[in-house]
Amino acid sequence: MKKKILSTLLSVAMVAALLAGCGNGSTKETSKETQTNTPSTTESEAATDSTDQGQAATQDPQTEKTIKILSIWAEDNDNGVLINEICKKYQAEMNPNFNWEYELVSSDDLKQKIATLTASNDLPDIFVYESGKPIVDLIDADKIVNISEVLEQYGCADSMNPSAVSLLSTLSGTDDIYDLPLGLNVEGFWYNKALFEQAGVKVPTTWEEFEDALAKLNDAGIQPLAAGGSDKWGVTRLINAYLVRSAGPDAMTKAANGEAKYTDEAYVAAAQKIQDWADKGYFGQGVTTVDMNTAGSMLMTGKAAIFYNGSWFTSNLNDDSANLAGNDGIGFFNVPVVDEKISAGDSYSMNCGNILCFSKEKYDDATGWFIKYFVENMGNTAMKLQGTVKGYNYDTASSNVSGYTQMVLDNINSAKSAFTWYEATMGSEVSTVAQENVQTLLTGDMSAEEYMQSIQDAFDLSN
Incomplete structure (x- = not known):
């Protein structure tokens, strides 16, 4: 092979x-x-x-x-x-x-x-x-x-x-x-249009704009982010989002190949970013007890403004009984860019x-x-x-394609490259540690350095 x-x-x-x-x-x-x-x-x-x-x-x-x-x-x-x-x-x-x-x-x-x-x-x-x-x-x-x-x-x-x-x-x-x-599948951020309008927030394309949007939403009394902390992978996706945009799409591959360490500065900074958001209250109360389905519901019912998930979430959005925002109330944007030279805006997370x-x-x-x-x-x-x-x-048309499905397809027509998710290159032992410990990262019981060290320790033991 x-x-x-x-x-x-x-x-x-x-x-x-x-x-x-x-x-x-x-x-x-x-x-x-x-x-x-x-x-x-x-x-x-x-x-x-x-x-x-x-x-x-x-x-x-x-x-x-x-x-x-x-x-x-x-x-x-x-x-x-x-x-x-x-x-x-x-x-x-x-x-x-x-x-x-x-x-x-x-x-x-x-x-x-x-x-x-x-x-x-x-x-x-x-x-x-x-x-x-x-x-x-x-x-x-x-x-x-x-x-x-x-x-x-x-x-x-x-x-x-x-x-x-x-x-x-x-x-x-x-x-x-x-x-x-x-x-x-493609992944990115879903957002509640009414809550964005209420807080005077525009769809961000850069990470600086994203941080500003989170702060404005929070100041307006709106929970900026919904995350399925109890399911864990929704939070690790957020760590990956910042890491890819700040360190490059191959950051996790380099760590998995031993060319970098999970404890390197860029990796710790990505974990610290998510912990900072939790400290600021961006995830609301009890984030580690909220599953991904509940987090999605919070977005659709106007209890939170932004939710990271994949294109499969359209099945929830198409459920009129669940999506109180209506057939045009939820939008989508790609992971905002830190530096185009490091990770371009036309690159998407896929699986x-x-x-x-x-x-x-x-x-x-x-x-x-x-x-x-x-x-x-x-x-x-x-x-x-x-x-x-x-x-x-x-080669057949479908009568089942919804406005949400078409919206996402239209949104990604300019995609030129892709990056994988957080655990894609991890062995099972490493992946388990990365997910199990992310809750303690959110609660502050484990520092960003300690969290990444636990992943590196698991990697060292398995190699």
């Missing part, structure tokens, strides 16, 4: 296709259901054995096959709907001998489940996982399929959104991609949400044909059913 240095500039070709729902659905119960047509009794030989010199046949051979799928979404929820719809369509349109078993696991238990299955060499044919650092070990251990090779073999690489391919490749640090996207991986042990020609159908049809399926873009090209 060829490795490459994590890029700090990601391709954003077809940028209007970046908005998608975030795959964060989960359940605490584990269940299993098998979709059946004709019971599967055999599996085809591996693709390398059943094709001529690695080249696939020109027509689906309709091989008898049952694929096992491990997911964090129920079949009637979020991406679970799309995965099952693709399976149904493939069975009906291409291969009547195809069947699938669908197993549900809590998102909280996903990593442990995959670790256990990996150890027992029993990964399912297809499984939901997390992009970036979590799949690197699976790639290095040669446990998952090289998707780029499959796309080339089956002649369907042009069905992928180039931005999604670039992002997935960059996150795993590989020349090829080893997973398929289930979303392509692919959860992704799909394929077991190399279970892979065969029948799976290859299913992957071909999946990437060629997911774009249109997602757009028709949910009005979302999942990282695949599509």
